[in-house]
Amino acid sequence: MEIRAGTPPLGEEIADQLRVVVGADYVCTSVEDLDRYSRCTIPWQSRCMAVVFPASADEVAGIVRIAARHRLAVWPSSTGRNWGYGTTLAIEDGAIVMILERMNRVLEVNEELAYAVIEPGVTYEQFNKHLRSKGYKLWIDCTDGSGQGSVIGNAIERGIGETPYGDHFGNLCGIEVVLPDGERVHVGGAIQGLKTWHTHKWGLGPYLEGIFTQSSLGIVTKAGIWLMPQPESYNSFVYEIHDERHLPKVLDIFRRLALTGVVNTKLHMINDFVSMTILTQRIAEQVPQDGPLSDAHLAALRRKYGIAPWNCAGGIYGTRGQVKLQRSLLRQHLSPHGRLIFLSDRLLPYLQRVIDWSWKSPLIRRLTELAARTSLPVLDSAPYVHKILQGIPTEYFVKHAYYRYRRPRPEQVVQPARDRCGLIWFAPILPFSNEQVWPFLDACKQRFAAHGFDFYVAMLLMNPRSVVCLMAIIFDHEDTDETARSQQLYQELLAIMHERQFQQYRAGLQSWGDLFRNAPEMQRLHAKIKAALDPDNILAPGHYGVSCRQPIVIDNGNPR
Numbered sequence: 001m002e003i004r005a006g007t008p009p010l011g012e013e014i015a016d017q018l019r020v021v022v023g024a025d026y027v028c029t030s031v032e033d034l035d036r037y038s039r040c041t042i043p044w045q046s047r048c049m050a051v052v053f054p055a056s057a058d059e060v061a062g063i064v065r066i067a068a069r070h071r072l073a074v075w076p077s078s079t080g081r082n083w084g085y086g087t088t089l090a091i092e093d094g095a096i097v098m099i100l101e102r103m104n105r106v107l108e109v110n111e112e113l114a115y116a117v118i119e120p121g122v123t124y125e126q127f128n129k130h131l132r133s134k135g136y137k138l139w140i141d142c143t144d145g146s147g148q149g150s151v152i153g154n155a156i157e158r159g160i161g162e163t164p165y166g167d168h169f170g171n172l173c174g175i176e177v178v179l180p181d182g183e184r185v186h187v188g189g190a191i192q193g194l195k196t197w198h199t200h201k202w203g204l205g206p207y208l209e210g211i212f213t214q215s216s217l218g219i220v221t222k223a224g225i226w227l228m229p230q231p232e233s234y235n236s237f238v239y240e241i242h243d244e245r246h247l248p249k250v251l252d253i254f255r256r257l258a259l260t261g262v263v264n265t266k267l268h269m270i271n272d273f274v275s276m277t278i279l280t281q282r283i284a285e286q287v288p289q290d291g292p293l294s295d296a297h298l299a300a301l302r303r304k305y306g307i308a309p310w311n312c313a314g315g316i317y318g319t320r321g322q323v324k325l326q327r328s329l330l331r332q333h334l335s336p337h338g339r340l341i342f343l344s345d346r347l348l349p350y351l352q353r354v355i356d357w358s359w360k361s362p363l364i365r366r367l368t369e370l371a372a373r374t375s376l377p378v379l380d381s382a383p384y385v386h387k388i389l390q391g392i393p394t395e396y397f398v399k400h401a402y403y404r405y406r407r408p409r410p411e412q413v414v415q416p417a418r419d420r421c422g423l424i425w426f427a428p429i430l431p432f433s434n435e436q437v438w439p440f441l442d443a444c445k446q447r448f449a450a451h452g453f454d455f456y457v458a459m460l461l462m463n464p465r466s467v468v469c470l471m472a473i474i475f476d477h478e479d480t481d482e483t484a485r486s487q488q489l490y491q492e493l494l495a496i497m498h499e500r501q502f503q504q505y506r507a508g509l510q511s512w513g514d515l516f517r518n519a520p521e522m523q524r525l526h527a528k529i530k531a532a533l534d535p536d537n538i539l540a541p542g543h544y545g546v547s548c549r550q551p552i553v554i555d556n557g558n559p560r
Helices: 012-022 031-036 057-070 124-133 151-156 244-259 272-279 295-305 320-337 348-360 362-372 376-388 396-402 434-450 480-499 509-514 520-533
Strands: 050-052 074-077 096-099 106-110 115-118 172-178 184-187 219-226 233-241 268-271 310-318 339-344 422-426 428-431 457-463 466-475
Touching (some): 012 050, 012 057, 031 050, 057 074, 057 172, 106 124, 115 124, 151 172, 151 219, 233 244, 233 320, 244 320, 244 434, 244 457, 272 310, 272 396, 272 466, 310 320, 320 339, 348 362, 422 480, 428 434, 434 466, 434 480, 466 480
Antiparallel strands (some): 106 115, 115 219, 233 310, 422 466, 428 466, 457 466
């Protein structure tokens, strides 16, 4: 990407002021750095004028004050790995991008009350290693995205994880925020040093923590987060549905099990194409390289890799007796409709040894695949699934972004934005019922096919009553026509969602101009709050469609 005409460089006077605050090494204005932090996997782009890396809340406040004096927009990001939603992109060219990755301290761990206090640069991988290296009997909850993603960053986007603690914002408690005028506020308590700041979520008076999520009203510089006590026993499970006629029955069963507490994990239910994006790339298969896979080609790939049309994954946790009972109940309800497989920590080392032997010996591989009734690549993924359901992050599942990549995906450092992968996330949330889910998915699947894309859907159980039908538009970013069609598809998916009266559970830059189409009174309310806290529109103006000036418009090219 080149600097577009009309994007002014940062003046030396402002750059020098920023250097005084954070240090010369942490203000970046080179063409290479601006290019790096102006990239995402989505087709919508903007160009920043500087990137700054504060190391403390005081430095964050200093940057905000400088930006306010010069009427420059500041766009904060934790670690910049929000691929498919917008990463570090601003709505308009010329913003100062603030990356909080240097603020990466674990400030406190309270094992007795099962919480920690961390900064926004703390990643899932770092947090997990810290707890385990110190011997704490506490688990984090992570996502199946990058292990280098920010714990707080995902929580203030209201992201979903894997375990019973998978409602990430629901498990934040007590936050420190830098407001757009540079003031630091401790939200969730009425006095400094409050002993329940990280144990009692609601505080006193109007509840305010929520207004700093999916918003541009403040920058969260530290937060308390509740952690999962290490259970006595844990099993992961995979459930294969080979006959799609059973899907309505299975959905009803999972809803009942979730409502009664038998299933309390953030269950994932994925279609076959999701599995394909992890196991292979389009260029590696003997199939046409353009358009969606035909039913015949998809069926052939299912046979090749030994996967079902639909797969579910989840975890069960508790005492040995509780886990044994949960296994029994899952078998009782699910076994008539599909294949249920459990994996425990005790069995994991044996499985890993079999996998390692099978990669080295064709004979052992053949015997293993016959016994497991699936392929070795699928078995190879099982340890990653098992570990992520106990809070051990991995980059393994980020490979899906490279499915349409025209070169072999990297073996080590996976970075879809750097590699110009094409990925747009569409994240509608629906009532968890057959009446709502399947007609909606059928309508979306038709639009994917009409625009030449394979249908990717992963259903994530937000709670027993609501399910996120997460869809990925995976495209070749270097193909102009395919990129244009990805944008058209996204707009049509939004239209279907609005028509059926659903909304997204989280939204990327590409849809911020559309969020309050049917709720202008909500947009006016958001604008009033924004105007009160940020009258100069300094902090991420237009983030999630909220601005105290003109409405945000995003066309099929760039935001404006």
